Amino acid sequence: MKIKEWIDSGIMETYIMGVATEQEIEQVLLLKKQYPEFEQELGKLEYDMEVLAQNMAILPPPGILSKIEHEVNEIQLREQKVEKFTAREHNSNQNDSRKDRYIEVESESNHMRIHKAWRWVFAAVFVLGKIFLGFAIYYYLENRQAKEQVEELKIEIKKNAQTR
Amino acid sequence: MSEVILNISKEASKDIRQFYDKYAGMLLGFIQGTIQDPKESEMHLIKIITSFILETNLNAQSNLSTWMLLRQHAQRTLAQQNLSDGQLTDAVLNKTPNHPTENSDLLSSREKEIFSAVYYQGRSISGLAELLGEEENNIRIQLKSSIDKMRRLREN
Incomplete structure (x- = not known):
């Protein structure tokens, strides 16, 4: 196939559009290497496709750039943290060999870790405890008062019985 | 920032x-x-x-x-994200680049269809040939023709 036929075949367009097969990509790269005319045409087509895209451009609303910068920044920071962590892990692995020089001492911690949700349960138990205590005091006093009244009534009944 | x-x-x-x-x-x-x-x-x-x-x-x-x-x-x-694999809808077809009004007359409906499917949806030539019931070479030529027409329009 002559170079003009290759140019007219549409292979350049499929390559630029990103839908060329592996075989077509190899062919384009080979032709580009061998024929300056083909390379020039390919360059022109690339440029024209870019201009075409410029003509279709839609102006992005303000604030998009700062969002992109923020996203890039966030991801880079996250990656740095991961790198630091893996480096620390690597160091700790190296330190493991040093550990052999020391005697390991087993000890138990006096503290325990519990889920944050339990604080509401503890608060509810505390409040309920206070309410029950209040009721207990109230009924104790009521009961004492009732007993005193019963005693008084008994004395009164006895007095009445004696007078009769 | x-x-x-x-x-x-x-x-x-x-x-x-x-x-x-x-x-x-x-x-x-x-x-x-x-x-x-x-x-x-x-x-x-x-x-x-x-x-x-x-x-x-x-x-x-x-x-x-x-x-x-x-x-x-x-x-x-x-x-x-399966966002570009949709059907060749009118909405996509009408998005033919450059100045749509000029292009709508410039390109044939099949050229518009092929260009939009390749450009926006990244559909392969073989996939399109199967979908449209045409030969691959024919699709490739029509894609080239649509691009050439738009390039000529820009040059003019």
Whole structure:
């Protein structure tokens, strides 16, 4: 196939559009290497496709750039943290060999870790405890008062019985 | 956003700005050819530019093929989310580039269909040939013809 036929075949367009097969990509790269005319045409087509895209451009609303910068920044920071962590892990692995020089001492911690949700349960138990205590005091006093009244009534009944 | 808060160097920030100024509008135009919803398009614009910057570190900035790489990156990203695999709808077809009114007369309906399917949806020549019941070579020629017509229009 002559170079003009290759140019007219549409292979350049499929390559630029990103839908060329592996075989077509190899062919384009080979032709580009061998024929300056083909390379020039390919360059022109690339440029024209870019201009075409410029003509279709839609102006992005303000604030998009700062969002992109923020996203890039966030991801880079996250990656740095991961790198630091893996480096620390690597160091700790190296330190493991040093550990052999020391005697390991087993000890138990006096503290325990519990889920944050339990604080509401503890608060509810505390409040309920206070309410029950209040009721207990109230009924104790009521009961004492009732007993005193019963005693008084008994004395009164006895007095009445004696007078009769 | 202040440089102090950002972890990116001043130079990198400048590169991002230059890249954004040159390609963001083009990319948004391309994305809106696939996704009609402007809000969703903007969201994808942020996602695609961010991932492209992080993947390439903008090394190919002065290279002519940056747009080609960026568009292919966008096509892949949208395809991963099944956003560019839809039917060849009228909405997509009417998105034929450049000045739609001029192009609508310039390109035949089959040319528009093929160009839109390849450009916006990244459909392969073989896939399109099967879909449209035509020979692959025929599809390739019609794609070339549609691009040539738009290039000629630009030159005129």
